[in-house]
Amino acid sequence: MSSAVQYLQRVHFIQRRTRPGDRRDRYELAHGTFYGSIASNATIYERMADFVTRIAQEGQADPAVHERATEMASFFRFLAKRMPQLIEEWEADARAAD
Numbered sequence: 001m002s003s004a005v006q007y008l009q010r011v012h013f014i015q016r017r018t019r020p021g022d023r024r025d026r027y028e029l030a031h032g033t034f035y036g037s038i039a040s041n042a043t044i045y046e047r048m049a050d051f052v053t054r055i056a057q058e059g060q061a062d063p064a065v066h067e068r069a070t071e072m073a074s075f076f077r078f079l080a081k082r083m084p085q086l087i088e089e090w091e092a093d094a095r096a097a098d
């Protein structure tokens with residue numbers, strides 16, 4: 001359990017809260033961090049696309065490898081391009097629901 005808690009703290013999904021006189025650690029969910037962390041992955045998607053493109057280029061001798069890697073690279077580039085727009089749409093929908 002502690003490694004999961006440490007990971008969630010590291011990615012800022014939870015925050016540790018202490019109470020004076022209480023030795024136990026308490027955690028609370030951080031507000032708005034989940035979609036923010038997803039949106040910030042756009043650069044990671046671009047790097048993944050570049051990496052997979054290199055795999056596609058090196059795998060040209062095997063058409064199946066080349067095709068799958070090319071498709072994956074295309075998908076990662078699509079995510080990188082659309083993620084900021086999707087976050088904006090989601091925020092607008094969330095505001096409209098309030």
